[in-house]
Amino acid sequence: MFVNLLVLLIVLAITFFFGRLTYRAVKAQRMWVKILGGLGAGLLTLVFAAVSFFGIKKMMTVYSPSAASAPDLKVDSTPEQIARGEYIANIGCVGCHGVDHALPLAGGWNMAADEGFGFMGQVSTENLTPGGKLAGYTDGEIFRAIRHGVDKDGNLLLFMSMLPYRELSDDDIEAVIAYLRSLPAETSPAPTGDKLNFLGIAIMGSGMFPMPAPAADSIDAPPAGATPEYGKYVATFGECRGCHGPDVTGTPASSVAPAVPNPRPFVGTLTLEEFIQSFRTGIRPNGTAFSPAMPWQFASHMTDDDLAALYAYLTAEP
Ligand code: HEC
Ligand code: HEC
Numbered sequence: 427m428f429v430n431l432l433v434l435l436i437v438l439a440i441t442f443f444f445g446r447l448t449y450r451a452v453k454a455q456r457m458w459v460k461i462l463g464g465l466g467a468g469l470l471t472l473v474f475a476a477v478s479f480f481g482i483k484k485m486m487t488v489y490s491p492s493a494a495s496a497p498d499l500k501v502d503s504t505p506e507q508i509a510r511g512e513y514i515a516n517i518g519c520v521g522c523h524g525v526d527h528a529l530p531l532a533g534g535w536n537m538a539a540d541e542g543f544g545f546m547g548q549v550s551t552e553n554l555t556p557g558g559k560l561a562g563y564t565d566g567e568i569f570r571a572i573r574h575g576v577d578k579d580g581n582l583l584l585f586m587s588m589l590p591y592r593e594l595s596d597d598d599i600e601a602v603i604a605y606l607r608s609l610p611a612e613t614s615p616a617p618t619g620d621k622l623n624f625l626g627i628a629i630m631g632s633g634m635f636p637m638p639a640p641a642a643d644s645i646d647a648p649p650a651g652a653t654p655e656y657g658k659y660v661a662t663f664g665e666c667r668g669c670h671g672p673d674v675t676g677t678p679a680s681s682v683a684p685a686v687p688n689p690r691p692f693v694g695t696l697t698l699e700e701f702i703q704s705f706r707t708g709i710r711p712n713g714t715a716f717s718p719a720m721p722w723q724f725a726s727h728m729t730d731d732d733l734a735a736l737y738a739y740l741t742a743e744p
Contacts, residue, residue: 427489429623429624430481430485430622430623430624430627431485433481433623433624434478434481434482434485434624437474437477437478437481437624438478440474441471441474441475441478444467444468444470444471444474445471445475447463447467447471448463448464448467448468448471450463451463451464451466451467452464476632477625477628478628479631480627480628480629480630480631480632481624481627481628481631482631483631484627484628484630484631485627485631487582487631488581488582488584488627489581490580494570494573494574494576494643495570496564496566496567496569496570497566497569497570497643498566499564499565499566499569499600500565501565501600501603501604501607502604503604503607503608504604507600507601507604507605508601508604508605508608510597510598510601510605511598511601511602511603511604511605511606511608512605513727514594514598514601514602514605514663515531515554515602515605515606516529516724516727517663517664517665517724517725517727517728518591518663518664518665518724519531519554519602520724521665521721521724522535522537522551523535523551523552523553523554525614527721530555530609530610530612531553531554531555531606531609531612532553532554532555532557532558532612532613532614533550533551533552533553533554533558533614533616533618534550534551534553534614534615534616534617534618535550535551535616536548536549536550536616536617537549537550537551537585538550541682541683542682542683543626543682543683545625545626546622546623546625546626546629546682547620547621547622547623547625547626548617548619548620548621548622549584549585549620549622550616550617550618550619550620551618552618552619553612553613553614553618554606554609555606555609555610555611555612556606556607556609556610556611557610557611557612557613557614558612558613558614558618559578559618559619560606561611562578563578565600565603565607568603568606569596569599569600569603571583571586572586572591572592572594572599572602573592573594573599573641573643573645574587574592574640574641575587575588575589575592583620584620584622584626584630585620587637587638588635588637588638589668590638590662590667590668590672591662591663592638592641593641593645593659593662594645594662594663595645595646595647595659596644596645596646597646597647598647598663634680634681638672647659650731650735651735652731652734652735652737652738653735653738653739654738654739654742655739656735656738656739657735657736657737657738657739657740657742658674658739659735660728660732660733660735660736660739661674661736661739661740664724664725664728664732664736665721665724666689666725666736669686670686670687670688670689671686673744674688674689674690674739674740674744675688675690675744676688676689684719689740690740690741690744692710693737693740693741694740694741696711696737698734698737701733701736701737702730702733702734702737704716704722705722705725705726705728705733706726707726708722708723708726
């Protein structure tokens with residue numbers, strides 16, 4: 427935080443410097459200094475002013491404590507909760523929080539470096555086992571981290587806060603907490619957590635990565651069944667919405683990530699049996715495999731009932 431504040435001061439100083447330069451150029455005697463100097467310095471002033479503005483904007487949301495207080499919560503950790511939490515974690519969390527995308531959930535995967543946005547700083551997944559920082563969290567603070575995307579101190583989690591996991595039901599978040607608490611403590615040799623540099627903060631502040639709407643304090647899952655409503659919920663903990671967009675209709679390419687296709691036209695050509703088979707094997711009915719960019723292995727752990735719900739959702743009107 428302090429380094430970013432320092433950089434902000436420097437960027438503000440540069441803005442001020444170019445601002446003065448613009449003023450002096452415009453006041454100059456010679457016409458060409460007036461025009462070229464005024465335009466050039468004026469443009470630079472605008473650029474640095476914009477960078478400071480977006481940086482300040484995002485720093486305020488990141489470093490000012492969130493309004494939501496952590497709920498007063500003590501998870502019972504029944505065997506059913508632990509089993510449910512394990513089911514969700516193996517489908518939804520292990521792909522990012524697992525070491526090399528597999529158990530244990532010790533984190534340390536620097537997504538920013540791996541996915542080509544390392545110039546924004548470090549975005550490294552957290553150790554979710556009792557060997558990591560969550561050991562110092564109350565159940566309510568872990569609940570708030572997943573639901574509202576803020577850490578123990580109320581600072582915005584820059585990456586987690588953009589994922590759809592905030593829409594997990596209260597019961598499922600509690601189940602995940604029960605499971606995480608039941609794990610053996612692991613340590614991660616790699617650094618964890620996010621440390622965006624000033625440029626990264628300013629890019630986030632420019633709105634290039636839109637934040638999802640704030641989550642409700644209490645959420646119930648829709649009734650389980652092969653319905654589009656429940657299928658959307660499966661797509662939430664199944665991570666589909668994180669990559670394929672909030673309505674699973676695909677996402678366009680951005681300057682830091684390639685496009686992710688709309689899977690619905692393809693799924694519409696499949697029977698339910700073919701759909702389940704494709705997700706169990708990673709092979710489409712025509713014999714072609716999903717590319718490694720499509721992590722079907724995690725969805726392959728889903729029950730037939732959950733895959734049927736997902737199919738109902740993906741074949742209904744988005
Ligand atoms: C697409 C990658 C991705 C997935 C999937 C993901 N996370 Fe995270 N998570 C991150 C990153 C990156 C961080 C590090 C902090 C940040 O950038 O937000 C993080 C941080 C966290 C934290 C730490 C909060 C803190 O206070 O520091 C918790 C708790 C967490 N995740 C829980 C989960 C759970 C539970 C799941 C599955 C339901 C999950 N995450 C799925 C990427 C992911
Ligand atoms: C980490 C990001 C990511 C996640 C998570 C993810 N997908 Fe994908 N998916 C992709 C990408 C990228 C492709 C395109 C791969 C390719 O070009 O072959 C793809 C392809 C597909 C396809 C094939 C589309 C076609 O036209 O052949 C289907 C179906 C699909 N995804 C469904 C899902 C479902 C359902 C989920 C959740 C269980 C999911 N995906 C989760 C990134 C993801």
